[in-house]
Amino acid sequence: xxxxxFHPKHELIxxxxxxxxxxxxxxxxxxxxxxxxxxxxxxxxxxxxxxxSGIGCTARLPxxxxxxxxxxxxxxxxxxxxxxxLANPNLNVTVIxxxxxxxxxxxxxxxxxxxxxxxxxxxxSNNFNYGMTGGQHGSTTPPTSKSASTPYGNIEPSFNLPYLxxxxxxxxxARWTVMHPRQLTRSIKTAMDVxxxxxxxxxxPCPPNFGKFNGFGDGFEEMxxxxxxxxxxxxxxxxxxxxxxxxxxxxxxxxxxxxxxxxYIMLEQELTAKLKEGRK
Amino acid sequence: xxxxxxxxxxGGQGIxxxxxxxxxxxxxxxxxxxxxxxYSPYIxxxxxxxxxxxxxxxxxxxxxxxxxxLVTLSQEGLDVNISDLNTKSKIITERSLVSVPxxxxxxxxxxxxxxxxxxxxxxxxxxxxxxxxxxxLTRVFSEESGERAIAKRFPKYIDxxxxxxxxxxxxxxxxxx
Amino acid sequence: xNLLPPGRYxxxxxxxxxxxxxxxxxxxxxxxxxxxxxxVLERMxxxxxxxxxxxxxxxxxxxxxxxxxxxxxxxxxxxxxTSGPGFSLMQENIGLGMITETPTVVLDExxxxxxxxxxxxxxxxxxxxxxxGSHGDLAPITYSPNSVQEAFDLQIEAFNAAxxxxxxxxxxxxxxxxxxxxxxxxxxxxxxxxxxxxTRKVRNGSDRVFDYSNDFIPMFIAGTGFRGNVDSxxxxxxxxxxxxxxxxxxxxxxxxxxxxxxxxxxxKYEEFLVEDAKLILVSYGITSRSAKQAVKEARKEGxxxxxxxxxxxxxxxxxxIKELAERSKKFIxxxxxxxQYSHSVREYGQSETRExxxxxxxxxxxxxxxxxxxxxxx
Numbered sequence: 001x002x003x004x005x006f007h008p009k010h011e012l013i014x015x016x017x018x019x020x021x022x023x024x025x026x027x028x029x030x031x032x033x034x035x036x037x038x039x040x041x042x043x044x045x046x047x048x049x050x051x052x053s054g055i056g057c058t059a060r061l062p063x064x065x066x067x068x069x070x071x072x073x074x075x076x077x078x079x080x081x082x083x084x085x086l087a088n089p090n091l092n093v094t095v096i097x098x099x100x101x102x103x104x105x106x107x108x109x110x111x112x113x114x115x116x117x118x119x120x121x122x123x124x125s126n127n128f129n130y131g132m133t134g135g136q137h138g139s140t141t142p143p144t145s146k147s148a149s150t151p152y153g154n155i156e157p158s159f160n161l162p163y164l165x166x167x168x169x170x171x172x173x174a175r176w177t178v179m180h181p182r183q184l185t186r187s188i189k190t191a192m193d194v195x196x197x198x199x200x201x202x203x204x205p206c207p208p209n210f211g212k213f214n215g216f217g218d219g220f221e222e223m224x225x226x227x228x229x230x231x232x233x234x235x236x237x238x239x240x241x242x243x244x245x246x247x248x249x250x251x252x253x254x255x256x257x258x259x260x261x262x263x264y265i266m267l268e269q270e271l272t273a274k275l276k277e278g279r280k
Numbered sequence: 281x282x283x284x285x286x287x288x289x290x291g292g293q294g295i296x297x298x299x300x301x302x303x304x305x306x307x308x309x310x311x312x313x314x315x316x317x318x319y320s321p322y323i324x325x326x327x328x329x330x331x332x333x334x335x336x337x338x339x340x341x342x343x344x345x346x347x348x349x350l351v352t353l354s355q356e357g358l359d360v361n362i363s364d365l366n367t368k369s370k371i372i373t374e375r376s377l378v379s380v381p382x383x384x385x386x387x388x389x390x391x392x393x394x395x396x397x398x399x400x401x402x403x404x405x406x407x408x409x410x411x412x413x414x415x416x417l418t419r420v421f422s423e424e425s426g427e428r429a430i431a432k433r434f435p436k437y438i439d440x441x442x443x444x445x446x447x448x449x450x451x452x453x454x455x456x457x
Numbered sequence: 458x459n460l461l462p463p464g465r466y467x468x469x470x471x472x473x474x475x476x477x478x479x480x481x482x483x484x485x486x487x488x489x490x491x492x493x494x495x496x497v498l499e500r501m502x503x504x505x506x507x508x509x510x511x512x513x514x515x516x517x518x519x520x521x522x523x524x525x526x527x528x529x530x531x532x533x534x535x536x537x538x539t540s541g542p543g544f545s546l547m548q549e550n551i552g553l554g555m556i557t558e559t560p561t562v563v564l565d566e567x568x569x570x571x572x573x574x575x576x577x578x579x580x581x582x583x584x585x586x587x588x589x590g591s592h593g594d595l596a597p598i599t600y601s602p603n604s605v606q607e608a609f610d611l612q613i614e615a616f617n618a619a620x621x622x623x624x625x626x627x628x629x630x631x632x633x634x635x636x637x638x639x640x641x642x643x644x645x646x647x648x649x650x651x652x653x654x655x656t657r658k659v660r661n662g663s664d665r666v667f668d669y670s671n672d673f674i675p676m677f678i679a680g681t682g683f684r685g686n687v688d689s690x691x692x693x694x695x696x697x698x699x700x701x702x703x704x705x706x707x708x709x710x711x712x713x714x715x716x717x718x719x720x721x722x723x724x725k726y727e728e729f730l731v732e733d734a735k736l737i738l739v740s741y742g743i744t745s746r747s748a749k750q751a752v753k754e755a756r757k758e759g760x761x762x763x764x765x766x767x768x769x770x771x772x773x774x775x776x777x778i779k780e781l782a783e784r785s786k787k788f789i790x791x792x793x794x795x796x797q798y799s800h801s802v803r804e805y806g807q808s809e810t811r812e813x814x815x816x817x818x819x820x821x822x823x824x825x826x827x828x829x830x831x832x833x834x835x
Contacts, residue, residue: 014686016742017697047680047681047682047684048599048680049680050543050680052527055689063686063688063697063698066684067684068677068679068680068684068685068687069685069686069687070557070687071526071552071688071689071698072523072526072553072684072689073523073552073689074547075518075519076520076522076549076550079487079515079516079519079520079521079523079524079527080523080524080526081524081527082487082513082515082520082523082524082527082529083485083487083523083524083526083527083529083535084511084528084530084679085527085531085532086485086511086513086524086528086531086533086724087485087511087527087528087529087531087532087533087535088531088532088678088679088680090680091531091680097835108516108517108520109520109523111514112515120825140815145536148558186493187674188744194545203664222572222598231504251633260485268511269504272506272509275506275507300467303467303638303639304467305465306465307465307466312638312639312640313467313639313640314638314639315467315637315638315639316633316636316638316820317636317638318636318644319577321577324665339639339822340746340749340750340753341631341749341823342637342743342744342746342820343820344776426763
């Protein structure tokens, strides 16, 4: 056994900030690792990558990466990232935040950024509840499942995020779980090259909250549940892939959308060029 | 010198443009001028109003303390503003659109602005005719400043508008001191 | 660069604010249409692409405020324009700008309130909101233009203050100043002092993101190799979040002191006939023009009254108000609200302070202020 002094990713993480705040069995470490692997493989200079997040457990992730990282207000990572990307279109701006942040409080910004085909990569770690505040339910909580604020079971339907993103016109849409780190890494690397709005949903366990409320013994058990319940199907009909694992439904994963559509930055640059041409 | 001017018309008549032209010409003349605008709450078809204060000195209080001149392109403009006028106030109207009661005839200058603008083949220029009339009557700004303001605002239609202005100026001058 | 050519213009306040911002180097605008500031957004949409800037109409004011902070951290001077309801929505992210020390400018054109209020008519009800609007302790800087010329000039100063003190800076204008048309004199660009942003690029050894012992530390720009963390959580000088009360104290006192220690440099005011005055009107924004008229009329009656006009509402011109209080002993504060700035005048002046309330909706009638002056001398 060889002993290493450094973490294998020591150049890309802020070692001095470890141990991190996440619970045992949380999937966010895997997501961080997958993102950094994708970044290395992409060949994009790491200083050109900027991470932006909102508030919540996932939103802490950028702070552990040794990149320029912006931990903003709850739900507002996407508009903050939008401003930054427009200010400097050469940046690779990635938003990594949770389902509550991106789709409950921040849902309006998501739909508009996707509609604009804004040149951002948005990675949503979906753990089906608000982890940081103690496991209350949100817009992604599966039907009938329990949470700190749905003690009798959730009566609300939940978002089908890939279907939503696709309907809005996103250029790239995928869904994985943290039990699929290789596919997830490849997917993030692919999305980094996409012109326009790229969206990846990553299912991730939340052992002390969603897991506990719904009968999972620990994080691994919850991960296993997603793994055995999931199937990769790139050509899935998106309207059918809502997440409802407690009623026997399979969790469908894959790279669902890869489409070419003019991105916001492309259109803005075209407009500026036309204006310059007109002045000549 | 300090005069208060109210301009009033219905949406689309170009009353605010007229007020701006007067303001721009006054600035060209090196005088101080201030304008406040007000509109009826309707998006289209309602009234528009502009109050101008023109002075040799900087103006602090942004509301006119008296209306020395009322320029109106609509009957409503005469009816609703009459109570704000004093006995010396002058009224400038578009002749075919406003009927001035006999009691006010002496203070009124009725300009056939629409007719003139049509004759000069610039049917949208009735407001510029009134600008000329205002200038000719009041001499608040010079003819040259008026023409410079027109040239800046309508760089593609200078001649058509300057001729409206000049014709209006002559009309106004007839009633001036 | 397609800037507004020098010269004299017959222009309105919204035109002036837009052009002032562009002259100050603003190259990013994010906003949401709202009366009475929409003309700023509209003019920005046509002007920014001409000068190599970026314009985006956002989905709401929350997103607008977030976007201008993102743009500023991306290296571009940015601003937004709004009015009361939109300003309320921006408050949380204004706090983000404060804690992350991000320079940007928010132009708030006050109208009648509360809630939707009277969208098309003037008010001065956001004065305290620019002071205490966002939660937590703040040391805001707020300019208050009273003319088209100041709408232009103070927009430039606001950008300079934002860059110098690294925080969102407010211009609390109002519906009348926004829509008032009067003379605007624009000088040649080299006659203006424009604060260019200093930045730190590649991190040298143990460089920290923040420096709490230094009022002025250049920011780093995203993507230039600094690898810094910028956080909405209370953070130490490295930029890392902390739960420690001692870190909160250190950070917060730095945020407050960088403004408080420099109040003398920031505070601007204008005085009119205060030398021999036995009574002083404290009046700002559009109301000050009515107040000045009232002073002139009162002087004709032989009443020794003067006017103090804060051009920066915040930081409060504490030192000067205390001096005036010792001399004159009496203040009148007319406002288009039911008493806001008057509270601070009373607090700092420790003198008799009368209020004259004007409901939102119109330029204050100077005769009402004059009557209050006469009452004071009766």
